[in-house]
Amino acid sequence: MRKKDWASLVLAPLALAGCATAVPPVEVTRFHIGDQTARGTIAVEPLTLSDDTSIEFRSYAAAVGRELQRIGFTEMPGAGSQYVASVNYLRDVRGTLGGGRSPVSVGVGGATGSYGSGVGLGIGINLSGPPKDIIVTQLNVQIKRRADNTVIWEGRALTEAKEGSPAAQPGMAASKLAEALFRDFPGVSGQTITVK
Numbered sequence: 001m002r003k004k005d006w007a008s009l010v011l012a013p014l015a016l017a018g019c020a021t022a023v024p025p026v027e028v029t030r031f032h033i034g035d036q037t038a039r040g041t042i043a044v045e046p047l048t049l050s051d052d053t054s055i056e057f058r059s060y061a062a063a064v065g066r067e068l069q070r071i072g073f074t075e076m077p078g079a080g081s082q083y084v085a086s087v088n089y090l091r092d093v094r095g096t097l098g099g100g101r102s103p104v105s106v107g108v109g110g111a112t113g114s115y116g117s118g119v120g121l122g123i124g125i126n127l128s129g130p131p132k133d134i135i136v137t138q139l140n141v142q143i144k145r146r147a148d149n150t151v152i153w154e155g156r157a158l159t160e161a162k163e164g165s166p167a168a169q170p171g172m173a174a175s176k177l178a179e180a181l182f183r184d185f186p187g188v189s190g191q192t193i194t195v196k
Contacts, residue, residue, distance in 0.1 A: 009096070009168075014171075015130075022138070023032070023132055023167060023176075023196070024159050024160055024161050025159070025192070025193075025194045025195060025196045026157050026159045026176060026177060026181075026184075026195045026196075027154050027158045027159070027179035027192060027193075027194055028155065028156070028157045028158075028180050028181055028187070028188065028192065028193050028195055029155065029190075029191070029192040029193075030105070030153070030154070030155035030181070030186065030188070030190075030191070030196075031154050031155070031185040031189050031190055032154070032186045032187075033150075033152050033153075034153060037112070039071070039072035039073050039074075040074070040082035040083060041073070041074045041075075041076035041077065041080070041081040041082045041083065041098075042068055042073040042074070042075060042082065042083040042084065042085050042143070043075070043076060043077050043078060043079075043081040043084050043085070043146075044061045044064055044065045044077075044083050044087060045061075045084055045085070045086055045087070046077065046086070046088070047086040047087060047088035047113065047140065047142065048088065053125070056170050057087075057089070059171050059174045060089045060139060060170075060174040060177075060178070061087050062174075063139055063174040063175045063178035063179075064085055064087050064139075064178050064181075065085075066175075067178045067179060067182040068085060068182070070089075070093070070182070071107045071182055071185045072163040073111070074110040079146075081146060082083050082144055082145070082146060082147075083143055083144065083145060083146060083152075084143070084144045085140040085141055085142070085143050086141065086143075086144065087139070087141055087159065088129070088139075089137065089138065089139050089177075090136075090137070090138045090140075090176070091135065091136070091137050091142070091170070091173075092135075092136045093134070093135060093136075093137075093163070094133065094134045094135075095132045112189070130193060130196055132162045132163045132164060133162075134160050134161070134162060134163070134164045135160065135161050135163050135168040135173075136158065136159075136160050137158070137159055137160075137161075137164070137168075137170075137173040137176040137177065138156060138157065138158045138177075139156070139157045139158075139161050139174070139178060139181060140154075140155070140156050141155055141181060142154040143155065151179055153186055155181045155182075156181075157177040157178070157180050157181040157195075158177075159173060159176065159177060159180075161173070180195035183195060
């Protein structure tokens with residue numbers, strides 16, 4: 001085999017691996033009161049008055065609205081809807097463990113055996129810089145009947161992604177969390193699942 005062919009065989013999988021983006025899993029927990037087969041009109045609103053209507057909030061509300069329509073609800077803003085989907089999101093930064101470690105590590109090892117003994121010393125240098133923080137994003141949704149304000153379904157979806165990665169961007173996180181939260185709606189009440 002020629003060197004050029006060998007190099008192509010070795011480098012092709014590495015190039016493809018570099019194109020693939022690791023998508024972090026989403027942890028989902030849902031609760032509901034019985035079978036949620038009835039659909040109707042629904043308004044997507046902030047969970048509390050302290051929630052803002054910023055552009056970021058609107059991206060989460062839009063993602064929830066798309067998923068509700070996908071599962072059979074008809075989005076209808078205002079007080080005339082049969083149901084209300086109350087939305088809240090949280091984004092936080094969690095520092096990585098060992099962020100204060102030295103980029104240089106030293107290891108010492110030794111061995112004895114029937115052919116003699118030896119001692120070794122190894123030095124490792126981490127050139128990748130300090131580890132990136134982790135962005136933790138959580139989406140919370142409650143579906144209530146407007147007539148009696150009874151919560152009939154609620155769910156929480158949580159994911160983590162490295163700071164600066166595509167999965168840590170609010171728009172992508174909102175879509176991913178909403179899709180995972182409403183997958184197989186209404187889901188098994190009280191069970192936490194991992195959606196990849």
